[in-house]
Amino acid sequence: MSQPHRLPTGGHIDRATRLAFTFDGRRYEGHPGDTLASALLANGVRLVGRSFKYHRPRGIFSAGVEEPNALVELREGARREPNTRATVIELFDGLVAQSQNRRGSLAFDWMAAAGLLAPWLGAGFYYKTFMWPAAWWERVYEPMIRRAAGLGRASGLPDPDRYEAAHAHCDVLVVGAGAAGLAAARAAGAAGARVILAEQDALPGGDLLNEPALEGWRRAALAALDAMPEVTVMPRTTVFGFYDHGVLGAVERVSDHLPEPPPHLPRQRAWTIRAREVVLATGAHERLIAFPGNDRPGVMLAGAARGYARRHGVRAGEAAVLFATHDGAYEAAHAMAEAGARIVAIVDPRQDSAAMQRAREAGFDVRAGSEVCGTVGHAALRGVSVRRVGAAGRGDAFAADLLMVSGGWNPAVHLASMSGAPLVWDEALLAFIPGAPVQRERSAGACRGVHGIAAAAADGAAAGRAAAEAAGFAASPSFALPEAPAADCRPFALWEVKGRGKAFVDLQDDVTAADMRLAHREGFSHIEHAKRYTTHAMGTDQGKSGGIVGAAVLAEARGEPVARVGLPRFRPYTAPIAWGAMAGEGVGRHFQPTRRTALHAVHDALGAVWLDAGIWKRPAYYPRKEDADAWASVLREARAVRERVGICDVSTLGKILVEGPDAATFLDRIYANTFSTLPVGRARYGLMLREDGIVFDDGTTSRIGPESWFVTTTTAQAGPVMQHLEFHLASAWPELDVSLASVTDQWAAIAIAGPRAREVVAGFVQGIDLSNEAFPFMAVADCTAAGVPARLFRISFSGELAYEIAMPAGYATHVWQAAMAAGAAHGIEPYGMEALGLLRIEKGHVAGPELNGQTTAQDLGLGRMLKKKGDFIGRVLAQRPGLTDPSRPRLVGLRSVDPSRQIRAGSHLLLPDGKGRSEGWITSATRSVVEPGWIGLGLLREGEARMGSEVIAANPLMGEEVRMRVVSPHMHDPENIRVRA
Amino acid sequence: MAGYSGFRILLEGLRGNSGWREAWRKPDPKPSYDVIIVGGGGHGLATAFYLAEVHGIRNVAVLERGLIGQGNTGRNTTIVRSNYLLPENNNFYEHSLKLWERLEQSLGYNVMMSQRGVLNLFHNDAQRNAAMRRGNSMRLNGIDAEILDREGVKAMCPLVDLDNGRYPVMGGLLQRRGGTARHDAVAWGFAHAADARGVDIIEHCEVTGMILEGGAIQGVRTTRGEIRAPKVGLAVAGHTSTLTAMAGFRVPIETHLLQAFVSEGLKPLIDCVVTFGAGHFYISQSDKGGLVFGGGLDGYPSYGQRGTLPEAEHVYAAGVSMIPALGRLRGLRSWAGVMDMTPDGSPYICRTPVRGLYMTAGWCYGGFKATPASGWCHAWTIAKDEPHSLNAAFTLDRFREGRMLDERGNGPHFWAQ
């Protein structure tokens, strides 16, 4: 259980506390402050993963989000997270991780045989083969490819953790809490700005964490920020995207450093941050060099090795070679030497530099004008070959178990690029840096090529101050900036060392320099084409380390400068983000709100079976013990309405109050039929068209005062109709003096339908003479119902004598109970949506399935409702030939010839001799209570001419064909005697 | 140029893959052609291929402003299906699916057409009835369709949460012949095959104007000079309005954004294409292992090719609601394409008010699956100067005539398809 590579002192490691963890079933120990990667290195674990295509052994390559190799399956069971970067996982006690993308063990992955086939598995090989025989793709080739591809395994189990969505506003958002970001936040905060400082690491500091001498400044900066009430420091927070209008998305990993989230906390929180000004201080990612064998476990970015030594107190190797192209990487050699490693050699293509001289003074073997041209080792690096730059041959061999590499730094320009800023090439840094901002953002520090802690801090302070000023704050007082010697980070242009063996430009996806050249040879010479053809920079690291190297190899092949080749466009996300965090809380049961009527509890008490009508919950039917099945309940309820009386909650219908001197004019233009002639105290069935002449909605609308109207809509279209009214009032007829108010929630409504409805209503409604003469069909009046104010409508959807009573929603239960009490003697029964549907189909009333956005008034037999004179929405375009075409399907009633044969909505209507050609379809189907058997409504070509004839209801999906007779859609009481009774 | 084959891969592997040549030539434009196709996406390249292959018209140029296949062809969720309701649509898309089924062999290029099945979930009676009407329409037109109950859904896609969501799953409409294809390879494959038949594919050649004489097209002005042709076809989805403005007319199109997303690579998890019925969400898994998914439009016109955060959140939420196991996985990348949205959700493959100018346009967010048939019908229309019966309904005039092809009954709101 020892940690043989752990240094006795130093770094941000709490050695007093031991944390146990397992990797591939073996137990190890680490300490708070470790990442999984640093703890594995401390324990001497070098081999941690297998690559995507060739399944080559891979180790820990970096110390951050740019990690391409060390991806593991973290945790177990439903919490298993594939592809988790060991370099960013904070170690916790009991952590369990497994290596992934292997068949067999990590050490003996038989998929590694793919490496032997590498000559035939170059970029895009799969586009050129696997085509014959055609049927083999799905059966043979593709399953083989799919099994081999992919990285980690998903758990396949529901995620047990919870996520939150959160929102923030600030004057200045600072992204990244390295020296530049800390200084920026401090400068902006001191000016009085509301500042958010987001840092993806658990510890703010960035490269300061690798500099013990500057720990004092880091702590002082954090203390200063802590003392500013308007500054919020958010560690463990990755800003993943820069969107329009100064909005950035971030994910805060609230509990990922714990074995599992405590009950009161989410696992992660997704932040939407609206910032007036943004300072990007996102640092830089170190660049790999493409040389043969640059992927073996033990090849590591120089800055990472330095960080493991200085921050984590871990010696990543015992015998180290540094291969660097700039002075900025040399500190890694010094750090490793301090950590007790032997510096075998420093390999640098340059002839001389300040850092090289200092290294020589320190006694290191500096090989100037040299390059690494190969490595040996399998599961761990054993040696490095070094030769003069450009020389042929294998070079000199050095035994080493760590090869530290640095080809320069890639500024982390992702967010700047996503904000719309162009990228410009910096020839000295051989890197792209952000150009002129498009949004209100500025970059500071290494992400714009300002290297060295002192310079970055100064740059950050200036950016923070400028951001605060731009947000309207006065200049802030200055504060002490760190002082540190700066190394020159301008690299020598060495992108690739050519030689035998694979030189990777993308370690995760196994893209080699040769693949980039092959892409060019085949014409995929543009970086966007080359990327897609080779999959370069398309892995989970998105090419943070090697993306530009691949571009440089391509540039050489094209004979053009790297600047002309460029990089693929940056898109969200800066780093992979948890799906659950993006989804937030609105998932599962809360995917959409649940809307309940004021009578919900009443239905529940009656044992209602619920159905979803949009976001509403409505009773489908009310089962009773004696009902054999659902149909028995539905038929019982419908019979009660036809024979006695039923009661139904119709509160979900949309209700809109339309008032004003021009309300009648307005409604005449909104509806296809006339309303201005309607007297006060009367209702009328209204039909609305869309402007394109298709039926939009229907409902009854009442005139409740000279300038006051009560419009009802279908449940589904309540929102759209309101918007339709508002839009036309605002855009087409602003001169009309009309006001609109949606009152759907304010009014509950109950239908009481059936031959005995009048007696029931008389039993609890006061203030109205209910006689047919005084209160006929389509009458409306205010009343008192069981002592509360209400409004009574004599309207019917069922085809029976019926009333609807509307009352303030808070009284709904009271009125319902009064109605039930009044109806008890008459055998009243509650009926649900199913019976409602049955009744309206028998009566031939159209509803949602017929008002499907594809039908005209004529199609539905309602053509005569359309006004002949005056403007109304849809009037003109309804006259287009395609919509008046007599061959369009028309609404018909349908009755099964054999009453026992079920019919279904969605069946098509064929002529008996029609050779299978669809002549229409069934829109709605039900069993009937008026006559036994199945009936339906349908749309049928030449429907009127085919009255009385037979058609076939064909449902090939269900293997059914049923003979139907075409009848009038008004199958029940076509003369409307019952509703007027 | 030698074709692609396993044998050639073997041979090239043995000699260091040094013998491969450009998949398509990079010619300079000639002063004139028989036909110019504007737009080097899948539809434009397919048009050129079928002009050469079916109609023997080989003196053809495809002009592409940037790189081929970098517009919507390279920005979609790669779904191929023909599960439509209206006969005009299902006949067209079925023709497309049949072309897809033989596309590898026609092009000599593996576009990885994978008939994994497309499953549309439904959650209530109304949705089931609509699915039934659509599925029966398919069956009556000779297209495969099946209705699945809950057990069937479970067997097809075991990760779908049948019960716990806000809207329990009732069943699904399945088209087994539907599936996915590798989107980039479609552009490259058509380019490779068209090039082999003599078509000039000219990248980095932006059309800046139309040469019109007497109401007829004579050619185009480009950033690489004037190029003449008596017939010009537009295949520039997302940018159709800009091009027709150059020709002097406006069209019923609004350009809208659609985002798409991909997860990190994973071992096989989701075997078919599955769509949620309770919200805009669809998902499939690529051969590389990434989950490819998307949702609805961002909701306002844009040529910006970048998406908005609230819509992305909705897509992710719908995903977890349908498949709760997704919560633990990670989104890797998102991008957005710009769509020609039409007032009825159906496309245009037709002649235009300018003689000799044709278009395939208005693909809304369903253009990828149409690629072969769009090219096939567009080529036919150009070659014959009249539509094939398969695209006879896809005219610009249909709104004047009131013959909309509105699959979903959404009405003329471009942003609400």
Next chain:
Amino acid sequence: MLRIPCPHCGARDEAEFSYRGDATVTRPGADGDIAAFHDYLYTRTNPRGWQVEWWQHAAGCRAFLKVLRHTVTHEIRAVVTATGTLEVPPA
């Protein structure tokens, strides 16, 4: 994400609004024919650049607003109430 400055409510997220089409088209009056209504409902300039468009502050004051917005950069330059007028800047 768009932030739309509602003249009544202040700057709000796009999620509170719904887009309702090109605001430069005008509904023909009672004498409009099929051609006029066809142009109003279907034909679109669909500019790649500045557009005046209708947005409703649906989850706010519910006012229909005219918004001058750029369809490439998404910049919003001006917002007025329904009866206001907005000039499209030269391209």
